[in-house]
Amino acid sequence: MGCKIDCVGEVVTAYLDGEIDHHTAKGIREEIDAAIERNSPSLLILDFRDVTFMDSSGIGLVMGRYRQIKLTDGELHVTNTSPQIFKVMRLAGLDRLAVIDKGGKVR
């Protein structure tokens, strides 16, 4: 599990990779929070394109980043969620907190 982070202007994009569970979530959270701290972005994009599995630890991760970014009035977008990941997110009502797109497909 890794996380590649790109910063362009006021936009921070975190490309998550692999499996997100209780074991891996901490490392990802630290990397993203360090990038938020450094850049104070107005938009944080979490890209789930290369995430192969996610349980409710991923919900904690997304909600926690939502709170972080809201502290500075920023916005959170979640993109490229697979059907399994979207199902977990919708169960938690994350689709009401953040803009979630499922890989460009029309909902």
Next chain:
Amino acid sequence: MKQKLINEFKMNLLARSSNESFARVAIAAFITQLDPTIDEICDIKTAVSEAVTNCIVHAYKEKLGQIYITVRIYEGGNVMIKIKDRGCGIPDIPQAMEPMFTTAGGERAGLGFAVMQSFMDKLKVVSKVGSGTTVTFTKQLQLRGQND
């Protein structure tokens, strides 16, 4: 009607977070003999991940106890998964099962049981404070080839 047991798999694991991924992959591999769909495998892996994480985060906390896993598959495509610990137990099961309720703090979403309930057909939780918790869930798989 009692269903005929086709196969059974048992394992014990140390309550280490690195075993979360192993547990769900091992169980998913065992279930492939029923030829499940990708969605069914994903649902089962997610439910298993929640139950095993609960053993590590809640039941044993800082301790390294054993997690006891039994998987049974029955004729007709029914899957039963039992995940048991000898940890601290749950004092109030209905409260623990409420979505967003968590005692763990940090960034735990409090959705473990909600995920298990939503992704599996049946969920049973038996717990005794000081002795441990047993979570049992079942899912009926759609057997391909037996459908229209």
